[in-house]
Amino acid sequence: MSNSKNTILSLRNVKKHFPIKEGVFQNVVGQVHAVDGVSFDIGAGETVGLVGESGCGKTTIGRCVSGLEPLTDGDIFFDLTPEKLVALEDFEKHQSEIKNKYLIDEIQSTSNISKIEGDDFYNYRRNCQMVFQDSFSSLSPRQLVSDIVSRPLKIHKVCADNELIPRTIELLEQVGLGKQHLYRFPHQFSGGQRQRISIARALALDPKLIVLDEPTSALDVSVQAQILNLLHDLQKQRGLSYLFITHNLSVIRHMADKIVVMYLGKVVEAGKTEDIFANPQHPYTKALLAASPDLSEDVMSDMAALDGPIPDPARPPQGCSFRTRCPVSRTECGWEVDDIIRRLEHHETLIDSIKSVHQPDAFNAKLTFETSLSAIELKDVVGTKDIPKQMRKAIKKIEVKGNDVNISFDPVQTVPLVQSENGSLSRCVLANK
Amino acid sequence: MKKNAQNAGIDEVNFYDSAFNVRLKRNLEILSNVLANPTTVLGLIIVILMLAMAIFAPVITEPNTPDPYQMPRDWKAARSAPLTPGHILGTTNRGGDVFYGVVWGARTSLKLSILVVSLTVVLGVIIGSVAGIVGGKVDEILMRIVDVFLSIPELIFALAIAAILGPSFTNIILALVIVFWVKYARIMRAQVIRIKQREYVDAAKIMGASKLQIYLKDILPNSFSPVMVQATLDMGNIVLVGATLSFIGLSEAGIAEWGVLVSEGQAGISAGRWWASTFPGLMVFLWALAFNLVGDGLRDVLDPRTETKR
Numbered sequence A: 001m002s003n004s005k006n007t008i009l010s011l012r013n014v015k016k017h018f019p020i021k022e023g024v025f026q027n028v029v030g031q032v033h034a035v036d037g038v039s040f041d042i043g044a045g046e047t048v049g050l051v052g053e054s055g056c057g058k059t060t061i062g063r064c065v066s067g068l069e070p071l072t073d074g075d076i077f078f079d080l081t082p083e084k085l086v087a088l089e090d091f092e093k094h095q096s097e098i099k100n101k102y103l104i105d106e107i108q109s110t111s112n113i114s115k116i117e118g119d120d121f122y123n124y125r126r127n128c129q130m131v132f133q134d135s136f137s138s139l140s141p142r143q144l145v146s147d148i149v150s151r152p153l154k155i156h157k158v159c160a161d162n163e164l165i166p167r168t169i170e171l172l173e174q175v176g177l178g179k180q181h182l183y184r185f186p187h188q189f190s191g192g193q194r195q196r197i198s199i200a201r202a203l204a205l206d207p208k209l210i211v212l213d214e215p216t217s218a219l220d221v222s223v224q225a226q227i228l229n230l231l232h233d234l235q236k237q238r239g240l241s242y243l244f245i246t247h248n249l250s251v252i253r254h255m256a257d258k259i260v261v262m263y264l265g266k267v268v269e270a271g272k273t274e275d276i277f278a279n280p281q282h283p284y285t286k287a288l289l290a291a292s293p294d295l296s297e298d299v300m301s302d303m304a305a306l307d308g309p310i311p312d313p314a315r316p317p318q319g320c321s322f323r324t325r326c327p328v329s330r331t332e333c334g335w336e337v338d339d340i341i342r343r344l345e346h347h348e349t350l351i352d353s354i355k356s357v358h359q360p361d362a363f364n365a366k367l368t369f370e371t372s373l374s375a376i377e378l379k380d381v382v383g384t385k386d387i388p389k390q391m392r393k394a395i396k397k398i399e400v401k402g403n404d405v406n407i408s409f410d411p412v413q414t415v416p417l418v419q420s421e422n423g424s425l426s427r428c429v430l431a432n433k
Numbered sequence B: 001m002k003k004n005a006q007n008a009g010i011d012e013v014n015f016y017d018s019a020f021n022v023r024l025k026r027n028l029e030i031l032s033n034v035l036a037n038p039t040t041v042l043g044l045i046i047v048i049l050m051l052a053m054a055i056f057a058p059v060i061t062e063p064n065t066p067d068p069y070q071m072p073r074d075w076k077a078a079r080s081a082p083l084t085p086g087h088i089l090g091t092t093n094r095g096g097d098v099f100y101g102v103v104w105g106a107r108t109s110l111k112l113s114i115l116v117v118s119l120t121v122v123l124g125v126i127i128g129s130v131a132g133i134v135g136g137k138v139d140e141i142l143m144r145i146v147d148v149f150l151s152i153p154e155l156i157f158a159l160a161i162a163a164i165l166g167p168s169f170t171n172i173i174l175a176l177v178i179v180f181w182v183k184y185a186r187i188m189r190a191q192v193i194r195i196k197q198r199e200y201v202d203a204a205k206i207m208g209a210s211k212l213q214i215y216l217k218d219i220l221p222n223s224f225s226p227v228m229v230q231a232t233l234d235m236g237n238i239v240l241v242g243a244t245l246s247f248i249g250l251s252e253a254g255i256a257e258w259g260v261l262v263s264e265g266q267a268g269i270s271a272g273r274w275w276a277s278t279f280p281g282l283m284v285f286l287w288a289l290a291f292n293l294v295g296d297g298l299r300d301v302l303d304p305r306t307e308t309k310r
């Protein structure tokens, strides 16, 4: 914990679920668990890197932080003093004994971005800006650079009208552009230059935090390095905090002080950049590192590259959500009935002969087949190599009754995030030992 | 600081000046792209001639009194052939001067198309924007209404409404507005839904722009070009449908309108008096053709979706 510095952003159990709608009447048939209980802090002047595969919820977090998406649950606090952070943590641990209720109330009404109003909200708007991945889509094709960069200044009436242009030029110069670029349209620039314009716009209000959503992914490698250096320099000059979203591990290593690794809407590992690169704890982090050739180190050579599909975020697996792809999964990783069904892909006739599935919860199910032969076949398949040993061991009961097969697993709680030996947090049963 | 402010003053002048120049240059570029297509240029020339005729109608022919939109009647010279002195394009059975009808008919057509197009554009843009921005049930309901309107053929629908409202030129305008707004609503809705997902809209939200500002500065300007293309096409189509309705007799008889004139001249065709219907008919055709040519040209330049076709 940084001692005397403010915590610019604190996410506490943030959830964002998107309803899945179907049919003419747009009935809600399910929820995409895009972000499912994420907590981390960003200190003043700090860069937190958010990594994970496509679809794990990185952009959604960025959009929640910048206030574009209302949260389904949880809180995001902006700019907390160390005392306030301690009070909040205290309050969360001992909900019942409310010692300093008035302080908590104050924190909620002045720092919780979903609750603040008036001047506080205005203040938060000024202090949290965002740079997007697609520099084409993030600059309006009908506005001149001068309009784009000066717009935040106008909205927040930061300066007098006649100072608008000098200020805009100053901003452009800070990102390595200049006066000569004022009166041009975005399409007249290269990708790297457009991203510089976006950065100038984000800087205009002199924010404390900038959310960078894959700001360099669309750029050539050489341009990428220039933009990263620019971001680095700006951070030094202005004491900015960054939430840096990317799937590129070498970029994150260069930029971030702390890393948060996400998988299927959850944090699976979080810690200091050096620690995570030197000694990754979670099998998913190891697999990610193994998959970036320029970073491979001896630690990771034993890890197989990631394969298999990412599970549907509308039905995230219970227990450890990574277990469907984890090369070192255990019996206690939280297997459930869906896992057996997922593994039946080579037995099409067996799947076709399933008549109905009665599933009171994720761990118990009654599968009804067309024939009792199929029911027996299922039990046999569970005994073969198609079902991994650890999963088979986790089955509590599998019994055939005529055309029905009853399967039950021991119910398992979500694997918690725990402190591992190198000081980082990891969500894996192996780290709990 | 003081020096800074002085500089600012200079830059200020510079600012609007250069911004204006850059925008002007951009628009000229677009114009030159439009003009690169010969058929568009042809359409544009006809459009300009038509507009000139409409605007200078009182100069070209002596306005009829008291109402210049009524055809003057010269009963003594009824049924004159073209090139008769004083009646260069001939006259109708009832002594209406065909040339007067052609010239003032352009003015009527211009009045009709501008009125209908501006009303339908405003109506369609508002309804389409509401549907696209509000979404949900409101969108669902509005779009079902649009679907119903679109399922009836334009001409038949306009005809039915005009017939119900009773024969008058104002009712034709009304009928055309009722029929033509739906296309704009649909175009605008699709555009708004497309544009509001753009990240520059998110960027504007993040910097604290109000909803109205975002609509006016980001969404509207970026979604307007297909509306403009459709409006240009409709400047032609509306006159075509309007003339058809007049031809059937749904506007007041005797006004200087091409459809009315064609209808008036119709009786004489079997007797060999081709001119009274042919000239105004030709005008309707040219008017619709010209605006369609220009509209297509505009679409090619403004609408990126058809860009690859060229």
Ligand SMILES: Nc1ncnc2c1ncn2[C@@H]1O[C@H](COP(=O)(O)OP(=O)(O)OP(=O)(O)O)[C@@H](O)[C@H]1O
Residues within 6 Å of the ligand: A018, A019, A032, A033, A034, A052, A053, A054, A055, A056, A057, A058, A059, A060, A061, A247, A313
């Ligand atoms: N507006 C939305 N409505 C419904 N589902 C959404 C919405 N936005 C995101 N999702 C879903 O939420 C999940 C997380 O998406 P998100 O864009 O945050 O992922 P990401 O980590 O940024 O991926 P990428 O690396 O591809 O950008 C995905 O399954 C996505 O389909």
Ligand code: SF4
Residues within 6 Å of the ligand: A282, A283, A284, A320, A321, A322, A323, A324, A326, A327, A328, A329, A330, A332, A333, A415, A427, A428, A429, A430
């Ligand atoms: S808990 Fe750890 S070992 Fe088990 S599946 Fe998850 S990541 Fe793999």
Ligand SMILES: [Mg+2]
Residues within 6 Å of the ligand: A058, A059, A060
């Ligand atoms: Mg993303």
